[in-house]
Amino acid sequence: MLQFLRNLPKIELHAHLNGSLNIDSIRELAAKVYGVQTKEFSTLCERFIKFEKGAKLDDCFEKFGFVHELTSTKEGLEYATELVIRDFAKDNVIYVELRTTPKANGNMSRRSYLDTVLGVIKKKSDLYKIKVKLLPSINRAEPVAVAEETVALAVELATVEPEIIVGIDFSGNPNQGNFKDFIPVLSKARNHGLKLAMHCAEVDNPVEIREMIRFGMSRCGHGTYLSDSGFEHMKEENIPIECCLTSNVKSGTVANIGVHHLKQLMATCAPKVLCTDDSGVFDTTLSDEFFLATESFGLTKSQCIALTMEAVEHAFATREEKLMLKMQIYKYTRLQNK
Ligand SMILES: CNc1ncnc2c1ncn2[C@@H]1O[C@H](COP(=O)(O)O)[C@@H](O)[C@H]1O
Numbered sequence: 163m164l165q166f167l168r169n170l171p172k173i174e175l176h177a178h179l180n181g182s183l184n185i186d187s188i189r190e191l192a193a194k195v196y197g198v199q200t201k202e203f204s205t206l207c208e209r210f211i212k213f214e215k216g217a218k219l220d221d222c223f224e225k226f227g228f229v230h231e232l233t234s235t236k237e238g239l240e241y242a243t244e245l246v247i248r249d250f251a252k253d254n255v256i257y258v259e260l261r262t263t264p265k266a267n268g269n270m271s272r273r274s275y276l277d278t279v280l281g282v283i284k285k286k287s288d289l290y291k292i293k294v295k296l297l298p299s300i301n302r303a304e305p306v307a308v309a310e311e312t313v314a315l316a317v318e319l320a321t322v323e324p325e326i327i328v329g330i331d332f333s334g335n336p337n338q339g340n341f342k343d344f345i346p347v348l349s350k351a352r353n354h355g356l357k358l359a360m361h362c363a364e365v366d367n368p369v370e371i372r373e374m375i376r377f378g379m380s381r382c383g384h385g386t387y388l389s390d391s392g393f394e395h396m397k398e399e400n401i402p403i404e405c406c407l408t409s410n411v412k413s414g415t416v417a418n419i420g421v422h423h424l425k426q427l428m429a430t431c432a433p434k435v436l437c438t439d440d441s442g443v444f445d446t447t448l449s450d451e452f453f454l455a456t457e458s459f460g461l462t463k464s465q466c467i468a469l470t471m472e473a474v475e476h477a478f479a480t481r482e483e484k485l486m487l488k489m490q491i492y493k494y495t496r497l498q499n500k
């Protein structure tokens with residue numbers, strides 16, 4: 163089964179750039195760009211993927227700082243973007259929507275951050291035989307003014323690269339910031355034709371969940387704490403829940419894999435996609451996530467194929483791109499049946 167899943171051409175719709183650098187790539191990045199190979203650095207790397215039992219979501223957010231330091235220069239960000247694309251391709255992901263929060267520092271403005279990531283996507287996608295889209299992220303823990311700058315840049319760059327910049331991700335620590343404050347800027351993005359992938363109901367905050375549902379979204383990240391009527395609404399509106407199994411278990415937002423809402427979504431034929439979230443931080447791959455689903459919920463090979471086809475449907479891709487992706491998946495499954 164694992165080999166079947168590794169070889170299956172897969173679709174990744176929820177991946178944060180800085181969270182998707184696995185430990186080997188972090189070492190490679192540090193060695194190539196910064197020449198770091200100290201014992202101290204190795205200890206930091208080990209701590210990066212270690213989750214204590216009973217870890218909380220807040221603990222995850224501390225971990226991102228480690229990678230953010232390595233991607234704080236143009237060179238570092240460039241190489242990190244290539245490594246992430248390479249690693250998804252290695253796992254036979256044929257289409258990935260990367261999300262990332264543009265960051266300004268002494269080395270880069272938010273514009274040059276996005277230009278850098280875009281440049282690598284344009285240069286390297288063909289080399290690694292993978293289609294890559296980019297969703298600039300709004301970090302809800304930062305001021306609304308930052309979100310306004312990000313959306314203005316996304317709208318502008320989407321006119322130049324409409325095939326790559328296709329949406330906006332609303333993310334960041336859900337225990338911080340207030341969703342309501344971001345409604346005007348998110349509306350602006352939507353009015354300019356950008357799709358919205360929103361982290362919604364990752365924590366139990368019924369008031370905010372209601373506000374988000376009322377506002378609407380194209381895809382729902384996590385959806386862990388949706389009520390029954392929330393799940394029904396998503397199904398009626400054909401809004402898929404982006405299920406990130408390992409992320410939810412390791413960050414403690416679901417008690418254990420056995421009670422993950424993927425089970426309910428499968429049983430009720432509600433829209434859903436399997437994603438990694440932060441394959442580096444959570445030390446996983448999309449193949450591993452599928453395997454975990456087969457082990458935990460008894461998913462068959464055909465159900466895994468159906469889930470992959472469902473992901474194509476919910477991708478922020480053109481009709482032609484979706485057709486090409488489906489053909490690639492179909493070709494693989496036909497070979498399997500021979
Ligand atoms: C675990 N669940 C999660 N919930 C909410 N936001 C998350 C997240 N995982 C990652 N991020 C968001 O993505 C950033 C890292 O990638 P980038 O620096 O943007 O490429 C994190 O700092 C956080 O803002």
Ligand SMILES: [Zn+2]
Pocket residue numbers: 176178333361383439
């Ligand atoms: Zn996420």
